[in-house]
Amino acid sequence: MVVLGIDPGLERIGWGVVERCGSQMKALAFGLVTTPKGPTxxxxxxxxxxLTGILEKHGPDAVCTEKLFFAKNQTTAIDVAKALGVIQLVISHSGLPCMEFSPPEVKSAIVGNGAAEKKQVQYMVQKLLGLAQPPRPDDVADALAIALTYALRSSAVRGLGQT
Amino acid sequence: MVVLGIDPGLERIGWGVVERCGSQMKALAFGLVTTPKGPTxxxxxxxxxxLTGILEKHGPDAVCTEKLFFAKNQTTAIDVAKALGVIQLVISHSGLPCMEFSPPEVKSAIVGNGAAEKKQVQYMVQKLLGLAQPPRPDDVADALAIALTYALRSSAVRGLGQT
Structure with a gap:
């Protein structure tokens, strides 16, 4: 099973493709999409x-994004939500399953603690994927953690047709 | 000049097409797009x-939307911003100019008072467009007010190539 994880944003969008074979997890590709300042x-x-190109190139079986919760800096939040709307449109047009995970859900899945620190999550992402170094920048590490969340959950819950 | 105004939302999207000939304003078409409850x-x-169909059918020269400001009910606000992201994507793909007006900007343009009541704005929308009745529902009246804001502004500011 191949999962694409996406950390949404207007200026920076992290993405990561994770393959699960049994209990083994592997990063197939990851990267950062950036957009220059200008009209939204x-x-x-x-x-x-x-994103359409990434989906076509890597052909995932499912796509996951971060679930947004707004607290402060509402102008930035509006921009991130606009970008997430476009990302979800692309996923819908692809016909793939689409899941959203909140940061506490990702932390729980990766390190077993919904209030874990970012560094701890990044350390476990590196270990689970067998990477020589922690993935950089944070947006990419977050995207891989989101993809891993789906992969780990679906490996724990058998019989969902998501093997 | 033909302007499409859009009142964004996930469940209800008001739209209205306004034509300006000199100082005369006319509503060419308006309506409401609704989406049933289900996956975003x-x-x-x-x-x-x-929205792609509306743009193709009415061929406006410019498109305007409401500018979002979040205050309360952030979950609804995230959904509205996602929808606005998709709306702005469609506008970008059409190559048309795209403007966003805040509610006070719309009220100022239509009735000369940024803090005017909704009913007063709806009354003026009806009068400016020569409609027999106030446009209904509110989403459609708001969309027509947004289109009128652009039309009134561009009729006041000559020499912008927006005649």
Missing amino acids: PERLAMIHAE | PERLAMIHAE
Whole structure:
């Protein structure tokens, strides 16, 4: 099973493709999409094009994104939600299953503690995927953690047709 | 000049097409797009399809939307921002100019008072467009007010190539 994880944003979108074979997890590819400052509609069109290309190239079986919770800095939050809307549109057009995980859900799945520190999550992402170094930048590490959350959950719950 | 105004939402999207000939304003068409309860990505795909059809059918020269400001009910706000992201994507793909107006900006343009009541704005929308009745529901009246804001502003500011 191949899972694409996405850390949404308007300026920076982290993405990571994780393959699960039994209990083994492997990072097939990961990267960062960036958009230059300018009119939001044009940046959304760039995200649409880049993400469509990533889906076509890596052909995942499922796609997961971070679930948004707004607290402060609402202007940035609006931009992130606009980008997430475009990301979910691309996923819907692909016909793939789409899941959203909140940061506490990701932390629980990766390190067993919903209030774990970012560094601890990044350390476990590196170990679970057998990477020589922690994935960088944070957006990419977060995207891989989101993909791993889906992979770990579906390996724990058999009989869902998600092997 | 023909302007499409859009009042964004995930469940209800008001839209209205206004034509300006000199100082005369006319409503060419207006309506409401609704999406049934269900997974957000599918609803976003419906909005994408409906709005693409509206743009193709009415061929506006410019498109305007409401500018979002979040205060309370952040879950609803995230959904509205996701929908607005998809709407702005469609506008970007069409190559048309795209403007966002805040509610006070719309009220100022329509009735000259940024703190005017909704009913007063709806009354003026009806009068400016020569409609027999106030447009209903509120989402449609808001969309027409947004389109009128652009039309009134561009009629006041000559020399912008927006005649």
